[in-house]
Amino acid sequence: MSSSDAPSNATGGAGPVSARVRVRRHADRGRYDAATVEAILDAALICHVGVVEDGQPLVLPTGFGRAGRTLYLHGAVANRSLRLALEGVCVTVTLLDGLVLARSVFTHSMNYRSVVVRGRARPVTDPAEKLAALRAITEHLVPGRWAEVRTPSPTELAATAVIALDMEECSAKVRSGPPRDEAPDRSLPVWAGEVPLHLVAGSPRRDEHVSTGIAEPPSVAATRGRFAAPGGEAGGA
Amino acid sequence: MSSSDAPSNATGGAGPVSARVRVRRHADRGRYDAATVEAILDAALICHVGVVEDGQPLVLPTGFGRAGRTLYLHGAVANRSLRLALEGVCVTVTLLDGLVLARSVFTHSMNYRSVVVRGRARPVTDPAEKLAALRAITEHLVPGRWAEVRTPSPTELAATAVIALDMEECSAKVRSGPPRDEAPDRSLPVWAGEVPLHLVAGSPRRDEHVSTGIAEPPSVAATRGRFAAPGGEAGGA
Numbered sequence: 001m002s003s004s005d006a007p008s009n010a011t012g013g014a015g016p017v018s019a020r021v022r023v024r025r026h027a028d029r030g031r032y033d034a035a036t037v038e039a040i041l042d043a044a045l046i047c048h049v050g051v052v053e054d055g056q057p058l059v060l061p062t063g064f065g066r067a068g069r070t071l072y073l074h075g076a077v078a079n080r081s082l083r084l085a086l087e088g089v090c091v092t093v094t095l096l097d098g099l100v101l102a103r104s105v106f107t108h109s110m111n112y113r114s115v116v117v118r119g120r121a122r123p124v125t126d127p128a129e130k131l132a133a134l135r136a137i138t139e140h141l142v143p144g145r146w147a148e149v150r151t152p153s154p155t156e157l158a159a160t161a162v163i164a165l166d167m168e169e170c171s172a173k174v175r176s177g178p179p180r181d182e183a184p185d186r187s188l189p190v191w192a193g194e195v196p197l198h199l200v201a202g203s204p205r206r207d208e209h210v211s212t213g214i215a216e217p218p219s220v221a222a223t224r225g226r227f228a229a230p231g232g233e234a235g236g237a
Numbered sequence: 238m239s240s241s242d243a244p245s246n247a248t249g250g251a252g253p254v255s256a257r258v259r260v261r262r263h264a265d266r267g268r269y270d271a272a273t274v275e276a277i278l279d280a281a282l283i284c285h286v287g288v289v290e291d292g293q294p295l296v297l298p299t300g301f302g303r304a305g306r307t308l309y310l311h312g313a314v315a316n317r318s319l320r321l322a323l324e325g326v327c328v329t330v331t332l333l334d335g336l337v338l339a340r341s342v343f344t345h346s347m348n349y350r351s352v353v354v355r356g357r358a359r360p361v362t363d364p365a366e367k368l369a370a371l372r373a374i375t376e377h378l379v380p381g382r383w384a385e386v387r388t389p390s391p392t393e394l395a396a397t398a399v400i401a402l403d404m405e406e407c408s409a410k411v412r413s414g415p416p417r418d419e420a421p422d423r424s425l426p427v428w429a430g431e432v433p434l435h436l437v438a439g440s441p442r443r444d445e446h447v448s449t450g451i452a453e454p455p456s457v458a459a460t461r462g463r464f465a466a467p468g469g470e471a472g473g474a
Binding site: 116186204 | 257261262282283285286287288289290292293294295296298300312313315316325326327328329331333335336338339340341343345347349351353355371378379382383385386387388389390393397415416422423425427428429430431432433434437438439441442445446447448451452454456457460466467
């Protein structure tokens with residue numbers, strides 16, 4: 001690929017995408033625009049964080065937050081992944097949208113939206129940025145929740161480590177639509193198609209110690225709406 | 238922790254769990270029995286595969302299969318993650334079960350079940366094992382599907398790489414239940430509790446080229462049942 005037709009960088013810059021995050025397999029599924037990358041990140045509840053420990057990979061799931069072109073991760077101050085992420089980290093987010101059932105084993109697939117962000121994290125030590133990062137992480141999980149609850153105490157802040165990863169090297173990969181069987185297979189007498197998958201919220205379970213006089217707050221209503229079952233699409237019948 | 242009270246190995250062996258996979262943060266959430274680990278793996282549709290590339294971590298999502306105490310991954314023969322996994326790999330699977338809303342920011346959490354498997358993969362070159370591995374991967378995604386569709390041709394088999402990872406070093410981590418606020422916070426006038434999350438299948442979308450005379454097969458019915466909306470729990474209302 002010549003530099004003139006290289007995909008534009010997700011940062012919006014003029015440079016080509018880093019080879020470290022360019023989509024290689026099924027290159028047509030690569031997406032490099034900031035809007036696509038950020039929408040996938042914002043729709044995901046968790047990420048998988050990869051680091052290198054004693055020369056070997058370690059991948060753990062965790063929550064995260066985003067503020068502009070920066071991702072934030074947090075954990076206990078002793079957290080090894082956060083410490084190792086300063087030497088190099090890969091944050092991967094995946095939304096599974098459905099199963100793709102083809103006529104042949106070989107063409108079975110999944111519909112998904114994923115993002116990979118690579119780089120070296122930096123520790124967040126400035127008190128204002130640290131608090132803003134924790135707010136971004138909380139609001140990412142449950143929008144509106146920060147204003148409803150007790151914010152972190154100095155002791156809690158001191159027990160929490162926060163790191164930041166700039167989204168300089170990132171890409172998205174998206175598959176959607178029906179199976180793509182080769183022409184000779186298309187006449188096989190086999191059902192083929194998609195089974196959509198959705199993350200759906202069940203009825204909230206009130207903690208037993210919460211007074212019945214306390215109403216369900218706006219953040220919970222918003223979460224129900226965010227993860228509502230799609231109309232007429234609930235499976236199982 | 239002395240060796241006498243070390244958790245038993247998920248292999249069922251008498252030895253202690255490798256320090257590389259022992260759960261450190263929230264150690265009470267660690268699970269090391271084979272039944273728990275295998276149930277989590279079998280319930281998950283995708284894993285996140287971590288490898289080391291030029292000294293830096295790379296994490297990508299993919300499908301997988303399990304046969305006994307072996308995980309199988311596949312991809313195109315040029316797939317870099319599969320090649321790098323021979324030098325060291327971490328396969329992580331996460332099932333997100335719900336959001337845990339506490340009275341304080343600090344105690345917010347998620348309910349989840351996760352598994353981490355670490356080791357070095359080996360290439361699967363024996364034709365019988367390779368075919369069995371592809372069957373395990375297909376059946377993991379959609380049980381019953383293998384018998385319904387065209388199986389791989391010699392050309393397709395030659396284009397596919399398969400690797401195996403023995404589950405010698407693995408552990409699970411599980412959180413469930415309500416928020417665990419400290420006693421002084423429990424009297425705050427704040428709603429707290431859990432919002433359960435479920436992966437739910439929508440109505441299957443038949444590929445436009447499938448003859449209307451072809452009925453939905455058992456594998457699709459089974460998938461609808463596997464990802465059915467829990468009774469009376471659908472959110473959004």
